[in-house]
Amino acid sequence: MKFKINKWWVSVIVCAIIIISYMGISIFFANKFYFGSKINSINATGKTVDEVNSEIEKNIQLYTLKIEGRDKFESEIKGTDIGLKYKSGEKVKRIKEEQNPFGWIKGIFHGTDVTVSEIVEYNEDMLKEEIDKLQCFNDANVVEPKNPTFKYNDKGYEIIDKVDGNKVNKDVLIKKISKSIIEGKRNFNLDKEGCYEKPQYTKDSKEVKKAKDILDKYCSSKITYDLNGKKEVLDGSVINEWITVDDSYDVNVNKDSIINYVDTLAAKCNTIGDTRKFKSSLGNMVEVHGGNYGTVLDKSGEVSFLQNAITDGQVTSRTPEYLQTAFAKGTDDIGNTYVEVNLGTQHIWFYKNGQLITEGDVVTGNVTNNCATPAGVYRLNYKERNATLRGENYETPVSFWMPFNGGIGIHDATWRSAFGGNIYYNGGSHGCVNAPYDVANAIFNNIEPGTPVVCYS
Template sequence: MEIQTTIHNNNHKKIIKVSIISFSVILVLYFGISMFFSNHFYFGSVINGINASGKTVGEVDKELLMKSKTYTLELKERNGVKEKINGTDIALKYNAKDKIQVLKDNQNSFAWIFAIFNTKASEMDGIVTYDDKLLKEHFDKLSCFDSKKIIEPQNASFKYSDKGYAIVKEVMGNKVNEKSLYAGVVNAINKGDATLNLYTKNYYINPKYTSTSQKVKNTKILLNKYTSSKVTYTFTGGKQVIDGSIVNNWLGVNKNLEITFDKEKIQSYVRKLDDKYNTFGKERNFATSLGTTVKVSGGDYGWLVDRSGEIKDLIAAIKNGQTITKQPNYTQTAASHDVNDIGNTYVEINMTNQHLWFYKNGSLVVQGDVVTGNVSINDATPKGVYKLKYKEKDAMLRGEGYSVPVAEFMPFNGGIGIHPATWRNKFGGSIYLKNGSHGCINSPASLAKTIYDNIDANTAIVCY
């Protein structure tokens, strides 16, 4: 029992002795390494791109000096393009003075053990100098600023086919943000960086919208909605259909992906509608009461498309993706959409024969001789097809040097109209050549009254 106790005590003493020796060795080693780091940088230290691991201030100074003499900044650009700015081109010089020593003095030599697990690169500004003017000159000469080589960035766009719109992939281009890149180059030189990747550093001006942008997808949906519309115009003898094959030519997309309508193209289209619908002022073949056919042009009678109103309605139908059949909006209508838009109710005035006929619903109501405008003083009644503006009882006709009351007045061309001329006892013949009216149609009282009692506003008045 006494022997075992003695052995146990001896073992315990040996463990203590070994521990003291081990601790002493570790302590000596720790302080020895600490002494090493009193004039050397920690392992893993990097200063402005220079490996300073275990090196003295002098050694780091020397490497930085060598680097400044051979320094080159490589710019990595899109499409594999590389450019360089050499330190010699910008008069780059090493000018650290005591900054490396200060950095070393700030290193706690006894904390080296913690640095093993927390190594970091040090970046120091102002340890090199360069000529700002030379840098700017070389910077401005970089090929990425050559206008002939610059590809502008383009947003994703849209292409129409008979299957609808498809998204066209964006163009990334290679246009650089000059101000940001210059700041990046200066920063890289000051840090001693060997490369500067323009793409990863985001120095390019990129498209605002790409093919994966939700707004691009939404615009495509809206474009396809617009081109799904179908507007059918009907007219005598046929029809005209506006569908996606036409509408797509009117649509555009601005830089904010807003859909625009080309008003000029739509106006051009509506003008073509005029050829099919408008008869306002156009030349007509008119079958006279004497059995002949004459051409009559001018006047204000006929169909007239309301262009601005039609464009507005057309755009609204397209935006709603509607399928509709319609006629254009009109600012003025006529009796019929037939070739003879005058219809079968009209007043016919043959100025050569000085005779008037009034038809209603195809039947002759009344006819008689009249006196038209005085040809000798250039007051001849204008030719053309007009619409009756209104009719008025007991009107007062006023002009230069005259004021005459009439029982009925039916104006169709400004102040020119049909009215009784009770001061005349003869009508027809050649009276109008030298003793005609101021442009009005002078009629016998009974003729004027019969017309007045049976005519309505907007009835066609044909003068030829």
């Protein structure tokens, strides 16, 4: 006899088995995490909240944060060294409460992977002590970050790229490490976490490129000076030493450097007050000290010119600006047009273009009254016809007045009946050179302002 199974009953039985199995598994997961559950990388499937908390606590006790950075730097901070401990298991409990026991099937296909943060606490002072011990804070190992710099060569400027260095910002590091510990991270990279201090600029920064263009322009300047017949070239090989670039890549030419350079020009050009070797009309060589004759560079004007010339990148030939110039160029800037006064022999000569125009005896300043005519090489200030000379106790009209040293000058002295000899010792002038009328007249008619007047003993 065959037993005939009703298909309907089979379906009912199968459904009952499935329902009973589902309910049984759901009951199993009522207090346990269902399939695919991970909490802070711990497999929580089938585990109770207490079991998960226990494993998390165990992991925390074994916690180590591995740190790495530039120059093969490696170190670690252990949880035991900073008083790390599990703060609360309530968050794990809440995760379990959010799992519907009847939703365990969903876990098979879509697991729950949760990272629970802020479940630990630590001693901040202990953490700072551990961070202070890191070798990256050893001064001997620290390389400061450096912005791009410039190097000058005969082709212009070269940009030397930035130096990243390895200097760690401690405040940033403490903040980032604290966050990593709270989040339970095990690895920490100083570079990825942005803990290194960085240069502000790179060689491709617009500020750097702009500064290079300006530097190249300034050092393309070339000024060829004519210094009394001698050539001196000022170009980038010198100018580059005067240029500074600040932290914002603003380019400046140091004015003090320009002033110092102009001082060297003045030392080569200026002859005022120099000691000169002079061949007298008597044939002997004499040394003449002091006086106001000679070349004087206009320092202020030349500094101003160079400031503009350099910033404009000028290439030019130039004769410097002078406040006054000598009659002649070169070492012997007295030349062959001059007045010669021999204070010892009380005699005067006037040469023009090498030719003797006139000569004669004179009377110079009164030695006894401390009014002696001072020695030196002077320049004729101006000449004046029919002048009146005034002093503290006198007022004297003269036909020819030719001052060369303040109130001291050459003039006629028609009130004198004799010149030369030793008259000047006791009967000399207030400092002027008294000359016979015809001598003064001849000098006046042939001399020009600026002509050297050489007075010597």
